[in-house]
Amino acid sequence: MREPAGLEFSGVGRAFAVAGRHRQVLTGIDLTVAPGEVIALLGPSGCGKSTLLRLAAGLDAPSAGTVSVDGRPVRGIEPRCAVVFQEPRLLPWRTLFRNVAYGLPRGVTGEPARQEVEHWLRVVGLDAFAQHRPRQLSGGMAQRAALARALARRPGVLLLDEPFAALDALTRLRMQDLLAEVQREAGTTVLLVTHDADEALHLADRIVLLGSGSDAGSGPGSGSGSDDPEAGSVVRLVLPIPGARPRDRGDTTLAELRASLLSELGVNVHGRIQA
Amino acid sequence: MSLTEERTATAAPQKSAPSRVGLRAIGVVLPLLLLGVWQLLATAGVYSPAQLPPPAEVASAFGDLVARGELWHHIAISTQRVLIGFAAGAALGLALGGLVGLSRTANAALSPTVQAIRAVPSLAWVPLLLLWLGVGETPKIVLVAIGAFFPVYTTVSAALSHVDPHLTEVGRAYGRSGLPLVATILFPAATPAILSGLRLGLAQGWLFLVAAELIASSMGLGFLLIDSQNTGRTDVMLLAIVLLAALGKLTDTFLGFAETRLQTARR
Numbered sequence: 415m416r417e418p419a420g421l422e423f424s425g426v427g428r429a430f431a432v433a434g435r436h437r438q439v440l441t442g443i444d445l446t447v448a449p450g451e452v453i454a455l456l457g458p459s460g461c462g463k464s465t466l467l468r469l470a471a472g473l474d475a476p477s478a479g480t481v482s483v484d485g486r487p488v489r490g491i492e493p494r495c496a497v498v499f500q501e502p503r504l505l506p507w508r509t510l511f512r513n514v515a516y517g518l519p520r521g522v523t524g525e526p527a528r529q530e531v532e533h534w535l536r537v538v539g540l541d542a543f544a545q546h547r548p549r550q551l552s553g554g555m556a557q558r559a560a561l562a563r564a565l566a567r568r569p570g571v572l573l574l575d576e577p578f579a580a581l582d583a584l585t586r587l588r589m590q591d592l593l594a595e596v597q598r599e600a601g602t603t604v605l606l607v608t609h610d611a612d613e614a615l616h617l618a619d620r621i622v623l624l625g626s627g628s629d630a631g632s633g634p635g636s637g638s639g640s641d642d643p644e645a646g647s648v649v650r651l652v653l654p655i656p657g658a659r660p661r662d663r664g665d666t667t668l669a670e671l672r673a674s675l676l677s678e679l680g681v682n683v684h685g686r687i688q689a
Numbered sequence: 690m691s692l693t694e695e696r697t698a699t700a701a702p703q704k705s706a707p708s709r710v711g712l713r714a715i716g717v718v719l720p721l722l723l724l725g726v727w728q729l730l731a732t733a734g735v736y737s738p739a740q741l742p743p744p745a746e747v748a749s750a751f752g753d754l755v756a757r758g759e760l761w762h763h764i765a766i767s768t769q770r771v772l773i774g775f776a777a778g779a780a781l782g783l784a785l786g787g788l789v790g791l792s793r794t795a796n797a798a799l800s801p802t803v804q805a806i807r808a809v810p811s812l813a814w815v816p817l818l819l820l821w822l823g824v825g826e827t828p829k830i831v832l833v834a835i836g837a838f839f840p841v842y843t844t845v846s847a848a849l850s851h852v853d854p855h856l857t858e859v860g861r862a863y864g865r866s867g868l869p870l871v872a873t874i875l876f877p878a879a880t881p882a883i884l885s886g887l888r889l890g891l892a893q894g895w896l897f898l899v900a901a902e903l904i905a906s907s908m909g910l911g912f913l914l915i916d917s918q919n920t921g922r923t924d925v926m927l928l929a930i931v932l933l934a935a936l937g938k939l940t941d942t943f944l945g946f947a948e949t950r951l952q953t954a955r956r
Contacts, residue, residue, distance in 0.1 A: 473862055497862045503855050507877045516873070517863055567863065 418449040418603045419494050419570025421470060425479030427646065428465055438646035439465050443479070445622060445649060449570075452597060452604040452659065454614035457624035458679060461647045463607040466624070467573050470605060471497045483571060493519070496569035500576045502556035504548035510535070510559050511544040517566035534562040537596060554585035558592065565596065571603045578613065590616055594660045611675045615668050616661055623651040623678055651678060742924040747931070750924040767898060767909040768936065770826070774833025775894040779887055781834070782841025786886075789842075790849025790879075791871065800846070807839045811900045819905055829901040829909075836897030837890040844886025848879035884948045888941055895937045910936075 426443040429436055439462040447453050455463045468474040469481050472492040481488045483495065496517065504513045514531045522530065535541045538558040548556055557577060564572060574593075578586040594617055597604055608614050614621045624647045653675070656667060724744055730736060731743035738746070754760035785803070788795045814835060818828035852875050860866075860874035876883075902911020910929050917925035 471862055473858065491861060491864055491866075493864060499855070499859070501855065503859045505856065505859070505874070505877070507880070516859075520864065563863075 417570060418601050419484045420449045421447040421571050421603060421605065422482045422485075423466070423469075423479065424482075426466070426469060426476045426481060427478035428462065428469065428474070429477045429646070440476075440624075441627070441646035441648055443624075443647075443649055445652075447571075447603055447605065449484075449603055450601050452606065452617055452619050454618035454621045455605065455607045455624060456609065456611065456614050456621055456675070456679070457647065457650075459609060461624045461626075463609075463624055464575050467497070467575050467605060467607050470571065471495050471573050473497070492571075493567075494570040495573050496564035496567035496571075497573045497575065498557075498560050498564045498577045500579055502548070502553070502560040504556055504559055504563075506548050509545050509547060510540060510551070513548065513559055514562045514566050517563035519568060530566060531562075534565050535559075537565070537599070538562045538592065552585075554581050554589060557581060557589065561593070561596070565600060565602075569602055571605060572597075572600075574604065574606045576607050576609065579609065586610075586613070591660070593617060598659075611672050611679070612663070615655060615672055615675070616663060617659065618655055619659070621651075621653040621655060621675065622649055623653065623675070624648070625650040625678075739921065739923060742927065746924045747927045750922070750928050754925070754928070763908060763910055763913050764932065764936070767902065767911070768940075770829050770901075770909065771833055771891075771894050771898050771940070774830040774898070775837040775891050777830070778834035778837030778894065779841045779890050782838045782886070782890060783845055783883070785838075786842040786845030787849060787871075790846035791875065796846070796850070803842065807843075811836060811897050812904075815901065815904050818901075824905050829898065829906065832897050832901040833894045837894040840889035840893055841883075841886045844889065845879070845883050848882030848886070849875055852878040881948075881952065884944070884951065888944045888948070891940055891944060892937060895933065895940075899933065 423443045423445045426440060427438070428440045429438045431437070443466060445453075455466060457463050465474065469476050470483070470488065470492065472488045472490050472495070483492055488495075504510075505516065508516065511531055514534055515527060518527055518530060532541060532544070535544055538561055540555060540558055540562065543551065543555065548559070551559065557580075561577070577593075578589045581589060590613055593604075593606075597617075604617075606614070606617060627645050627648045653671070655661070655671065657665070661668060727741075728744055731738070731741045735741075751760070754763075785799070789799050789803070790796070811832065814832055815828075818831055822828040822831060856874055856878055857870070860870045865873055898909075899911040899914070902909040903915050906912040910933055913929040914926055917923070917929065
């Protein structure tokens with residue numbers, strides 16, 4: 415297993431040109447993730463959470479600033495990162511075994527490769543389905559296979575792009591526990607994009623809230639950034655979560671944090687809007 | 690028969706074996722019915738025997754040609770032309786279709802021209818090919834290759850350029866680019882479409898073969914057709930048509946069989 419890697423965003427911005435118009439998605443993102451840390455990226459939809467994750471994977475390049483893994487800047491596809499997408503995206507023509515093998519680093523072949531694939535299939539509880547095709551699996555199983563494929567890449571940083579969003583509520587809870595377990599075993603750094611405050615509170619060491627620079631809760635003009643909605647998202651809040659993982663889902667301090675997080679996201683809690 | 694087989698296999702995978710055999714048997718009913726109508730029309734005096742000889746006469750023409758050893762020769766030469774021409778045309782279609790499907794630059798540069806050439810009717814090539822390549826085997830094989838090329842080219846380029854971008858992104862995220870990306874994502878994703886393109890190409894190869902043999906040849910099933918017209922042998926003419934249908938179906942069945950096997954392997 416590769417050692418967990420640190421991940422650093424410094425002054426990262428990303429702008430797209432949509433139909434000839436300039437659209438700033440991210441501005442001045444500074445964030446340092448320690449090796450082995452689990453970070454949840456939370457924010458309203460369209461705020462650039464996934465864009466930030468794609469920058470770390472090297473699937474996209476920043477327009478400003480640098481992204482680095484263990485101090486080395488990311489250029490092109492980053493071999494120390496592995497991505498799990500919102501959809502399983504398994505290759506339908508391959509068996510589960512060969513789908514997981516697709517994640518293996520280059521040069522791992524033969525018997526070691528077979529053992530490694532079997533190991534990860536066992537970890538996600540799919541060893542009995544090695545010869546099945548993706549279309550024979552349920553959504554939860556397919557996403558578990560996608561997780562095994564990512565782990566087979568032996569990533570220093572595991573990048574998860576809303577991986578459980580499309581699953582039913584019960585399967586989602588099971589997947590969260592599985593992820594916590596796998597993270598403990600493998601020790602990888604995890605960057606988890608989610609829109610689920612509970613998921614973030616359950617799994618993360620720190621929650622990073624992305625959003626527009628002007629503070630939505632306290633009216634115009636009072637935020638740290640500009641009022642321009644085209645200015646792009648910034649890191650609005652970094653919230654360390656107390657207590658060691660895995661956390662009790664019914665914890666009362668978590669319930670309070672949840673309320674303040676939701677109000678940050680603009681959800682009315684207890685009938686009032688908090689700043 | 691392969692089309693029926695395929696449909697049975699894909700549409701009703703749950704069906705038990707006997708009903709599958711039953712469905713396959715339905716495919717034989719229509720040809721037998723047509724044979725009956727043919728016999729009826731020929732014997733009822735609707736057409737003269739010179740216009741429409743009864744099936745028995747066609748069968749005896751078949752016997753004669755076999756006895757004289759001519760028939761195998763015609764069949765063999767036609768099949769050989771189709772197979773060589775199809776192999777060449779399909780290979781070129783795969784290569785050029787692959788290039789156009791994978792590269793936007795190649796697509797922009799090549800596809801308008803290729804589409805214009807595609808619009809040329811098959812027979813329009815014949816005089817030019819005869820002028821350039823003489824009357825030997827080459828012009829016929831080239832014409833078959835032209836026929837096989839276009840369906841393969843079109844389906845391959847379309848299939849490769851329409852691969853699910855999500856899967857392509859998986860390939861990139863897991864460190865594949867260039868040739869490994871083509872080999873592990875793009876080509877496997879496009880395989881079903883490519884196979885049906887090959888079947889279309891083979892069918893069109895047979896069409897173009899007859900066009901070539903009708904005009905300039907001394908052997909082959911197309912020659913048999915035009916020769917029987919000149920000598921007033923309607924029975925031989927019908928025999929040639931039946932043989933073309935049977936051979937086209939037979940070669941298509943081989944490709945269809947490969948296609949079905951591949952699909953069950955991937956299922």
